[in-house]
Amino acid sequence: MTASEPSAPAGGSYWFATGDPGPRRPPLAGTVRADVAIIGGGFTGLWTAIALLDADPSLRVVVLEADRVGSGASGRNGGFCAASLTHGLANGLLHFADEIDELEREGVRNLAELVAFVGAEGIDCELEPTGTLEVATEPWQVDALRDSVELGARHGHALTFLSPDEIQAEVRSPTFLAGVRAGADQCVLLNPAKLAWGLAAAVERRGGTVHEASRVTGLARRAGGVTVRLAGGAAVEATHVVVATSAYSAWLRRLTQLFVPVYDYVLVTARLTPGQRASIGWKGREGLGDAGYQFHYFRLTADDRILWGGYDAIYHPGNRVRPQHDRRPATFDKLAAHFRATFPQLRDVPFTHRWGGAIDTTTRFHVTFGDVLGGRVHYALGYTGLGVGASRWAAGILRDKLLDPRSPRLRMRFVQSRPFPIPPEPVRTPAVELMRRAVIAADEHEGEPGWFLRAMDALGIGFDS
Numbered sequence: 001m002t003a004s005e006p007s008a009p010a011g012g013s014y015w016f017a018t019g020d021p022g023p024r025r026p027p028l029a030g031t032v033r034a035d036v037a038i039i040g041g042g043f044t045g046l047w048t049a050i051a052l053l054d055a056d057p058s059l060r061v062v063v064l065e066a067d068r069v070g071s072g073a074s075g076r077n078g079g080f081c082a083a084s085l086t087h088g089l090a091n092g093l094l095h096f097a098d099e100i101d102e103l104e105r106e107g108v109r110n111l112a113e114l115v116a117f118v119g120a121e122g123i124d125c126e127l128e129p130t131g132t133l134e135v136a137t138e139p140w141q142v143d144a145l146r147d148s149v150e151l152g153a154r155h156g157h158a159l160t161f162l163s164p165d166e167i168q169a170e171v172r173s174p175t176f177l178a179g180v181r182a183g184a185d186q187c188v189l190l191n192p193a194k195l196a197w198g199l200a201a202a203v204e205r206r207g208g209t210v211h212e213a214s215r216v217t218g219l220a221r222r223a224g225g226v227t228v229r230l231a232g233g234a235a236v237e238a239t240h241v242v243v244a245t246s247a248y249s250a251w252l253r254r255l256t257q258l259f260v261p262v263y264d265y266v267l268v269t270a271r272l273t274p275g276q277r278a279s280i281g282w283k284g285r286e287g288l289g290d291a292g293y294q295f296h297y298f299r300l301t302a303d304d305r306i307l308w309g310g311y312d313a314i315y316h317p318g319n320r321v322r323p324q325h326d327r328r329p330a331t332f333d334k335l336a337a338h339f340r341a342t343f344p345q346l347r348d349v350p351f352t353h354r355w356g357g358a359i360d361t362t363t364r365f366h367v368t369f370g371d372v373l374g375g376r377v378h379y380a381l382g383y384t385g386l387g388v389g390a391s392r393w394a395a396g397i398l399r400d401k402l403l404d405p406r407s408p409r410l411r412m413r414f415v416q417s418r419p420f421p422i423p424p425e426p427v428r429t430p431a432v433e434l435m436r437r438a439v440i441a442a443d444e445h446e447g448e449p450g451w452f453l454r455a456m457d458a459l460g461i462g463f464d465s
């Protein structure tokens, strides 16, 4: 294999299998000095490097990526790039009623800036400003969608309710009972791996350094900074460190109470023939999601395949994130059956790609920030499945922590407070399973949260999105 040949890692994701991550960047060798060492070459790490270098081009910024740029969640996701910073308006209201309007404004501004950045830097990431359609597939979800339109209107969202005929005129499926349209100010679609690779190039254009195959194994405090140790003996003597390792963050024990890595799985079909494409409508190419607690997300790719993911959320005891979990035949079969029920007109279309990836799930379902090692090490993680857009905003917070500690944004409760901690094993596995069963039960009982979800809500745990 040559250095630039796509090696299709990243769990077999369609984005990696069909894109070219470029020549491998050399691993870090020896000991180097940096103003900021960033651990993790996904969206959080790369956007942070860009934000820092845009603010101060003289900074020495080094990004350390254990595998390849984008090989974590950033290169495996559905490519829905949403404005919401809070995993949806309802979840934001649940936890931050006092700040929600500011958070919504920040999110919309962040998405607009992200789109402008992609254009200005010439990053070809197949960005499509389509907006979304959320669909009801059970009668109880129709009322929930109507309520979401009213709620959105109170917070400045221009959402449109679509009747059964109207949603069928958009996308044809026997399971769709109603829908809600949100515009491109709320969500765009893109090819996430191409975005990650484009961001890495943007870091390098700004004078930052990106190392691949550079796994960090530990951090040690030293006078005036932190020593970042890598497998193989290399090291960075850094003044500040940013940890951007998302669901893989168990390497830093202090972070394990903040999140559980939960696997999400995705299928991609073969390219649709013109006849198959015409049979589903979907002329607006919106990103779709259904409105259950356990939901599917689905969209067209640039070459007219359908990406279909979500529903199952699988935790592997002991916070395990391993390549063997990237494939789960039982979930792939379940997703395929759900796809055929949704689009029976596509019953003969095969799936060409199947993969999974770990999601950094917190008890509040949105990014959380913090510092360790005497304030020299900053982290941002916990997007819980909605980090493509929010990671850019989080990068701005990390930049402010390092360069502008008086920034008013740092005083937001959203930034300062922490989610309810998740107990360690052996309690963690049964607790996650209890939550999973409660969510399944809520879907089976017309969206009614049972006693467990209500108790969790009372403790500020869980979500409403």
Ligand SMILES: Cc1cc2nc3c(=O)[nH]c(=O)nc-3n(C[C@H](O)[C@H](O)[C@H](O)COP(=O)(O)OP(=O)(O)OC[C@H]3O[C@@H](n4cnc5c(N)ncnc54)[C@H](O)[C@@H]3O)c2cc1C
Residues within 6 Å of the ligand: 039, 040, 041, 042, 043, 044, 045, 064, 065, 066, 067, 068, 069, 070, 071, 072, 073, 074, 075, 076, 077, 078, 079, 080, 081, 082, 214, 215, 216, 217, 244, 245, 246, 247, 248, 249, 251, 264, 265, 266, 297, 309, 356, 357, 358, 359, 381, 383, 384, 385, 386, 387, 388, 389, 390, 391
């Ligand atoms: C299947 C799936 C579907 C999703 N769909 C969507 C979606 O449609 N829309 C959306 O908004 N969000 C979605 N998400 C979530 C989104 O992808 C993430 O929130 C986002 O990519 C997080 O970016 P990150 O940079 O924080 O983490 P990651 O992209 O996971 O990056 C972390 C990086 O750190 C590296 N790393 C780990 N340990 C070390 C170490 N010790 N040393 C050096 N490097 C290390 C990893 O290799 C990885 O590249 C989805 C996630 C998954 C898994």
